[in-house]
Amino acid sequence: MKFAVLGQLLVSGPSGEPVTLRGHNLSTLLAVLLFHAGEPVPVDRLVDALWDGSPPSSYLSNLHTYLARLKKRLPDTEIDTIGRSYRLHAGPDELDLLRFHEHASAARKAMRGGDPATAAALFRQALALWRGRPLADLSVLSLEPVIVELTEKRMTLLEDLMDCELATGRHDTLVAELRGLVSEHPLRERLRIQLMTALHRAGRAAEALDVYRDARAVLVDELGIEPGAALRKAHTKLLRGSDPGATTPVESPTTAIVRPGQLPPRVADFHGRADELRVVGELVRTGQSTAPVVVISGEPGVGKSALAVLAAHTVRDAFPDGQLFAQLGGGSASPRDPADVLGEFLRALGMASSAIPDQLGDRAAALRTRLADRRVLVVLDDAAEPEQVRPLLPGTVGCATLVTSRSRLSGLAGVHPLPLAPMDQQDAVGLLATMLGAARVAAEPAAATRIVAACGGLPLALRVAGTRLALRSGSRLDALAERLEIEQERLDELAVSDLNVRASLESSYHSLTPLTTNAFGLLGLLGAVDVAEWVIGVLAGTADADKVVEELLEASLLQQVGTDATGEPRYRLHDLLRVYARERMEAETEADDLVAARDRLFTAYLGIADAASAGLQLMLAHPPADQAPDHGLPDRVVRRLIADPVAWFDAERLNLLALVRTARAAQPRDAVRLGHRLVQFLWMRGYWNEVHELQQAALDHARATADELAAAKAECLLATLEFTKGEHDGVEDTYVRNCTVFERFGDSVSLAYALGDYANLLATTGRLEEALACLQRAEGLVGDTMAKTTLASYVVVVLTLLGRFEQAAAVGARTLEQSRRFGAPRPLALLQLFLARLHLVGGRLAEARAASAEAERLLDDVGDQAEARCSVLRVRALAEAAVGNRAVARGLFQRGLTLAERLGIPALQAVAARDLAACRLGEGDLDWAVPTLRATAATFRATGDDDQLAIASRLLAVAGEDEAGRLDHVPGDVVEAAALRVLLELAAPATPAGETSRSGGKGLLV
Incomplete structure (x- = not known):
């Protein structure tokens, strides 16, 4: 393809046909790439050219779209990616700008070589490419300096051309051309000298003097200045009858050509990169x-x-x-x-x-x-x-x-x-091997990896470590690794001769402003974590964290390690910088200032966590009884951070847990307060071990302080956690005992929560009427609230299990309307799940599919990845299987199993694996299905879950592998009875098309 930018932007195809680019942005993008043809152009420069410094929020997506369109319009032109840059490949035969530079360079070379005729011809070839102002039909602000420079270069070429033509004796024919150029560019003094020279050599000295007088008049009138030294010197020569264009043949001492070679020697043992x-x-x-x-x-x-x-x-x-x-x-x-x-x-x-x-x-x-x-x-x-x-x-x-x-x-x-980032582990170990010999490193690979980790992949630190080991050929790598792993002594170990890691860090540290110096030291408090910008501002005690972060980034003392789920950039200190920062903090920060920084950070996290937890809409965990302190941040900042509360907790989970654990010894009450705000999110995400840790700590603190009410709340939540994980022992006693405590303290909200959880236990163990009574009592305690809709959702389940389908449907419809009024996604999701089960039992398959799909969408809205999603995935899979969508059902069962394995709940894992085994059985994969069915049957037998055992046994009977699997063995739970019918159909061999359905939309109950 052919491109032209020296004038209007023109593009033509291989056969010369014009190519039209639609839209200013596409033309601008091509223009910038062409002006830097063959060179990588950073994304930032392209964005600046397209949007003049005010890009939209979706600028990267838009840029990628424009690049894709450009590549489509220019199929024969290569545009590749180098890091965060793009490069368009074009040669001088394709782009007039490159031909211009090529001809100009060759002309100057001929000019220096004393061949003015050849130089003149090449200059004219270069100038002939010029069709007008570059990019005459486009306005690209970022290219203006380049265009101005290019325009000036054209004028210089014109003047060089005139010198070459004068040198060949063409003064007679040049006069007219030079008069035109002077008229077009009256302030170019070199053109005036060239015209004076041509006239003098043509025997027209008087006209040459007129040129000077005219030049002086123009300069004085328009600019208020006298002619320059060169023009005045040419005038003096004319007055003396000399040639104004004559030059001294002796070369100046400033123009001797020397080719320097100043590069220092390359590092002999360089490795990687x-x-x-x-x-x-x-x-x-x-x-x-x-x-x-x-x-x-x-x-x-x-x-x-x-x-x-x-x-x-x-x-x-x-x-x-x-x-x-x-x-x-x-x-x-x-x-x-x-x-x-x-x-x-x-x-x-x-x-x-x-x-x-x-x-x-x-x-x-x-x-x-x-x-x-x-x-x-x-x-x-x-x-x-x-x-x-x-x-x-x-x-x-x-x-x-x-x-x-x-x-x-x-x-x-x-x-x-x-x-430039630190070395990865492979290159870093390779550097040690280069310094010490491959055999020595191979003899202690684990120790080499530990040294690399302690040095953080920093080449200077690795060189110090390698040098120390090289000086002691008999020393073991693991001895140095052990010393380096003591953080307080690490920087002392990383010094040998003139190589000193601490000294290297100090020069950057001392270049910081006082505020940033303080913030850097305090970052050493946090350990090996990444943080958002607001955290750095809180530590430093400033509302203008942006300047602190920018200074640390500019000095390469802080790394940006990505962007979190809330859209906030995340930053961290390199491990050696963190050790150094802690040193500076301990040496230079007063104890009171250190306590104040810790308090600011804890208070901010607690306040934001309180606001974020209020948006989770999870009704399982008991709410904290205390009032969270003011976070101390601008409200607009907090609103931005917790616009998606789940995303904020996802981003800050590890930091919140670290704060809780750090505060537990010295400030146990504060640790419990923060843990209360975090536990709802952990429950939603299925982090059961962390939920147990926080609640056990809350229980220990409550008992230590003789806080009976707080102890009751913690005990109930721990009981619910154990029950959710399939452990029933002692759970009922915990609920009954603590319901009495809540009644005595008049805490009706906590009593309602406990009764709801207790009802779930009663329903699971078959005591359905007791469960219904518990739920109805709990509903009366909470009034017209979101909690009531959650409890009513459980009522739908119990009524379904009791076989009161019409009553369950009526309660479900009423509760669905109430839930929509509160606008709470998670209770709505639970209700849709329960209604989907009810529809499945009644054979209303379209309604079951719709309700279960809506339940998953609502759980997506709140980011719930706990046991509720496992249940939703299962009901969705059963509904899809019931209408013959075998492949869709298989994918949903697999997702459910993956989630159950992550949650680590044996009962959920067994159900999910058993259901997936039914699919695999129907596909003929007996090698996977039969052992899985046997293992899940053993789990159900051990836990006493007769309904789930009945399903596993029937499926084994279908496979001809289990004599205990009687064909008349039907679960007592109506939902599981419906599930059995679907799973038996799945276990039957699939049709060649891969789908089968024999339910025909009838009721699924036998």
Whole structure:
């Protein structure tokens, strides 16, 4: 395909047919990629070009859509991905901009080689490509600097062309062309000199003097300035009768060509980083239309300098005019002055010391002049800030710059960022093996892995560890690993000779502002966890956490490790930085300030958890009796965080548990308070072990403080947990005993919860009338509330089990309407589940499928992944199987089994595995189905669950494997009787199409 940007944007196909791009955004995207053809263009630069710095929230999705459309419109053009960048491949024969640069470079080379005729021809070829202002039909703000530079380059080429033509003696024919150019560009003094030269050589000296007088008048009138030195000098020559265009044939001492080779030697035992080396190589080799700048950033000791030096050696062949190197000292107390570095560079490029300008700006201009039209690689190691780097950058195509810095150097425009992470375990162990010998590391692989973990994959730390081991060839790796695993001594161990991890970290730490220094130290309190930005703000005691986080990120002292379910970025300290942060905190933070920071953090978490737990709408756990403190954060922030309360708890679960455990010894009451808010979420997600831990701790605290009511609540919830997991022993006594406690204290809400849980136990053990009485009593205690709808849902189940189907349906319909009025997804989900069971029993299969599907959707809304979802998946699977959707049913049974295994509830696992075995039996997979049925039958026999045992036995009888499986053995539970009928149909061989149904929509009860 052919592309043209030197004028209106034009695209044509292989046969020359025009290709139309629909929409401004698609044209803009192509234009940016074309102006950087062959080079990776970062996503941020593309986004800035498309939306002028104000992208929509869905900008990444939109960008991917535009790229997909562009690729579809340009099928013969390769657009590939490099990290977070995109690159369009095009050569000079495809893109006029590249041909322009190619012809211009060749012309200048001919010009320097003393061949003005060839140079002039090449200049005219380059200029002939120009159809007008680049991208004349588009407005791309981010490309304006490039277009301005390109336009200036065209003017310089025109002037170079005129010099070449004058050198070939074409002064007579050039006069008219030069008059036109001067008229079009009256302020270009070089064109005036060239016109004066052409006129003088043509014997028209008087006209040449008129050109000067006209130039002076224009400059004075329009700009209020006198002509420049070059134009005045040409005028003086004319007055003396000399040629104004004559030059001195002796070359200036500032123009000698020198090819510097300043790269330091590569690290001899460098290991790994293959992907990073490849990316750096691709980025710096692709300077066809710009001078690429690659910034390798990362925390102290991550190996930035070693990577940059090796990468520079790897790409030397692409920079035949030399390589410049400077150590900028950004990590030291006195970073180098860029003016001094420029002086060194200019001397290395052959400029005499006496000719080097004094001012920084003049030196930077001199460097750009020396590097013009040359291919030189500049390596700047350990840069401090953008202001130190900017003057050192080449300005012309063909050169490239490789920068390393602890800072991201975000202020440098148009760079290719390459954040460098610590080594992964494989490369880190490989580095140790390179230093110590493969045999020594292979002899103690576990110890090598422990050393890598203690060093956090940081190359500097690994080099220290490797050096220490290399100096003691007889020492064992596990001895050093053991010492490194003592956090308080780790940084002391990681020092040898001039290699010192602590010293490397200190330079970055001391560059922070006081507020950020304090926040960094306090982050050491938290341990190896990731946190949201608001946590860092709370620790630091500031409402402006953004600035603190940005400074830590910029200094590579904080890592962003992803985004949590609420959309908040998550941050953490590298393990060695965390150890160092704790050192600084213990050394520099007053005890009172430390206590205050801990209190702020605990209070904030407790307040947010209180607000989030109120949105869970879970009616199983008893509510806390105390009032949570004010979280101390802006309400808008908290509203954003808990817009999805389940997502917030998902993101913060480990941190909340760590806070509870930390507070348990010194502040047991606060630990219980926070645990109360967390337990509802843990129940919903099925984290049974953690629920048990928190409730046992609450019970222990209640007994220690003689708080009988709190002890009763904790005991009841523990009993419900044991019952849910299939353990019945002692549960009934716990409910009965503590219901008496709730009555005595007048706590009607807790009594209602306990009665509801007790009723569930009674129903499970077949005492249905007692269960119904319990539920009806509980309903009278809670009034017209969401809790009442939950209790009414259980009434539907019990009425169904009693065979009172019409009454169950009436209660269900009434309760469904009440639940919708409260707008509570989880109670609604439970009710839909119970109604789905009722429909299944009555043979209303369409209604059963709809109700069970709606129940799962509602559980999705609240993120419930506990036992209720297992029940919903099972009823959905039974309903789908009953109408012949065998494959759908099999998938649902499998999902139910996977969830039951995660929850670790043996009874749920046995039911789910048994149901899936019925499917596998019908598919002929007896090798899996029969052993599974035998194992589940044994589980049901051990737990005394006769209904589930009856189903397993009947299925074994179908397989001809169990003589105890009598065909007349039907469960007493009407829902399980319905399930048996469906599972027997599933266990029958499937039709060739893979589906079978014999129920025909009739009632499922035999």
